[in-house]
Amino acid sequence: MSAARAAIVTGASSGIGLAIAKVLGEEGYALTVAARRAEKLEAAAQGLIADGYEVHSLAANVSDEDEIKRVVEAHRERYGRLDVLVNNAGVGVGAPVAEIETKRLDMQLGINLRSIVLFYRESMTMLRAAAAEHKNVLVINTSSISGKHGEAWLSVYSAAKHGVVGWTEAMNKELGKEGIKSTALCPAFVDTPMTDFVKGQVPAEEMIRPEDIAESVRFLLRVSPACVVPEMMFVRPGEAL
């Protein structure tokens, strides 16, 4: 099967990733959606299919290099091209510095940062082919406002998300002239399952909507090849940076 435009979205089974997948579907992209838990992902994929979008879902753990290769290869086999890559899967585990567990350290770096490097590497052939065609390939890397300033007790998450911003900057320098543009999204609290832990202090209705973040992707798809947007911050009214 071939498609006019195609995208991979990781962490697409809920929250920000699912909202971005919807926008890409609306914009005519055939989708590969990936996330860890198969059942939750399948339910999300069925919703997207019911909305009329072309969707292939693949349960995969992005902390595993072979699984990343499998997602990219399955996408290539099905659609033959990659115009938008959304590296969105992420996890945050809080801990005071003296109590950081090595397993959780590795897990957070693996999912939030290492997987992004591997997705780029594995996708380069398809990204370059699409860029040669239309000079407007987009890679979205979901960082966080914690990627702009360090957060106490979320130090490993903050470090990984700063890494995502740095990696995005490096990719723009390395690949920008070829027509491969990268954007780091840096949101504060968004109403998703990830922020359930804090909803006692910050009500869900006062949080940024996942659709607010996804709308930025529509904008990024529309800007001309002459314009790169390296990062976007999303904060709540009155929130200090």
Ligand SMILES: NC(=O)c1ccc[n+]([C@@H]2O[C@H](COP(=O)([O-])OP(=O)(O)OC[C@H]3O[C@@H](n4cnc5c(N)ncnc54)[C@H](OP(=O)(O)O)[C@@H]3O)[C@@H](O)[C@H]2O)c1
């Ligand atoms: N919500 C916020 O306030 C906020 C703010 C700033 C940045 N972010 C970032 O936004 C991104 C999306 O988070 P969200 O808020 O939308 O939370 P979410 O609804 O919990 O979504 C996280 C997604 O990532 C997937 N995922 C987690 N670990 C994975 C793994 N090892 N392999 C594959 N998929 C995995 C989840 O699938 P499973 O559930 O199956 O694991 C889920 O689809 C993350 O990178 C997060 O750090 C969120």
